[in-house]
Amino acid sequence: MDLGLWMETLWASALIKVIPFLFVLTVIVFFHELGHFLIGRLCGIKVLAFSIGFGPELVGFTDRRGTRWKLSAVPLGGYVKFLGDENAASVPDRGALEGMSEDDRRHAFPAKSVGRRAATVAAGPIANFILAIVIFAGVAYFNGRVVGDPVVAEVRTGSPAAAAGFAPGDRVVAADGETIAYFSDLQRYVSTRPGTPIRVTVERAGRPVDLTVTPRQETQTDGFGNSYSVAVIGLVANNDGSSFRVEEMSALQSLDYGVSQTLFIMGRTVAFIGDLFAGRQGTEQIGGPIKIAQVSSQVATIGFAALLNLAALLSISIGMLNLLPVPMLDGGHLLFYALEAVRGRPLSERVQEIGFRIGLALVMLLMVFAFWNDLSGLV
Incomplete structure (x- = not known):
């Protein structure tokens, strides 16, 4: 060259x-x-x-x-x-x-x-x-908010969800009594409770069924090859797009979403620090300016809204x-x-x-x- x-x-x-x-x-x-x-x-x-x-x-x-x-x-x-x-x-x-x-x-x-x-x-x-x-x-x-119905499309083999008795077609209704409106609500609830049993209510064939599942900490890789640790149970949403949609939000709803998202991330940060000292999280997830620059350039390829969300995080x-x-x-x-x-x-x-x-x-x-x-x- x-x-x-x-x-x-x-x-x-x-x-x-x-x-x-x-x-x-x-x-x-x-x-x-x-x-x-x-x-x-x-x-x-x-x-x-x-x-x-x-x-x-x-x-x-x-x-x-x-x-x-x-x-x-x-x-x-x-x-x-x-x-x-x-x-x-x-x-x-x-x-x-x-x-x-x-x-x-x-x-x-x-x-x-x-x-x-x-x-x-x-x-x-x-x-x-x-x-x-x-x-x-x-x-x-x-931009609205991309949401998906809390309907199970797949239960991963050998996962905590499979052991708990989840089945494709189950619609998740609640977790420990808290209402689950979207699939992301379930992901958020599970991600903060590694090793903690969760009582999940699903709707199956028109009837409520109570299941108990314990999230497992796993290392996953995002689309850019970055590894991260997260608690999962092994449920997969419908990936063909039929259960996902963009939901428009009013100014008041957007503000409420902004506050709840910020409080959630603050809580996750506190939990991460606690897990770090308890040995449940690895120190390899701590990054500096080089890592931030790398992630910023990767997120920028998705779009300006994604870069703004990274700035908020x-x-x-x-x-x-x-x-x-x-x-x-x-x-x-x-x-x-x-x-x-x-x-x-x-x-x-x-x-x-x-x-x-x-x-x-x-x-x-x-x-x-x-x-x-x-x-x-x-x-």
Whole structure:
């Protein structure tokens, strides 16, 4: 192959992978930092900088309130810098308050009440959850929702469903007393309960039949060759399309769907973390920027709506990650503020500094581990 053609092909391939990744990450980071920014300003805190990315500034401008809006060279995150909160580890610099004018002191982050500081910090993850709700609701409203009747077309041989006595033609009515309206409702219910017996009511020949099935954890592969672990029972819906349809949704129904979808994913994330520590999930499912870029490029081939749904999913993940009680993350700040509220005074700067150093080490270890998983997946 000609060297010029090879370089052109390589460059085109890189763009295909990078552009969807940058779009998804920029949207998520922007809304996360926008949450901090808006609530911070509402609480009377002066904002010095709003940056998408880290490192040297590429382009930017200063607004009439003195905030520098900028796009920086390393597009793997972002930050909002408040007056008086300028330490590299985000430790409030209370000593700097003494050298400020009276007006600046009133608008500095450390001078605000613990409630206002906590609200400003919590606003970032909350903005991520709101973004996910809006995306899920918007996609459902404009595109509708693909749904399928909960009718069994096939029972896989040797599956938990086969052992439980399911039969083709069964219509699933309820799971543990909860109504099942669509096949996806059953999939969602089963996926969160590996190893837990479920009482399923089916309609067979016009009569209700109660069956008990225990989901089994399996490793499956998606259409792009990515492996993932999920709880299944071995039921297959009708794949000829006759039982599937696009259901239009009103604005209110779409909003309700967006909220329920977001809450479901949050619950699954918490369950995954619990399963991870309990040894029921493998650490190979933890990915970093390379994995996100790979998945973003794959999902982008399906369509823009699918890429938006991925952005919503990642927005929830980043919001929940930031709420972990680890110094350096928003959750760590909130932990310190909770201790301050209980004690009636903040922890010493020395204690906070030690906490942030430990938090930085933990975050760096997680990043290294995620990169290692990414590289192992490529190999």
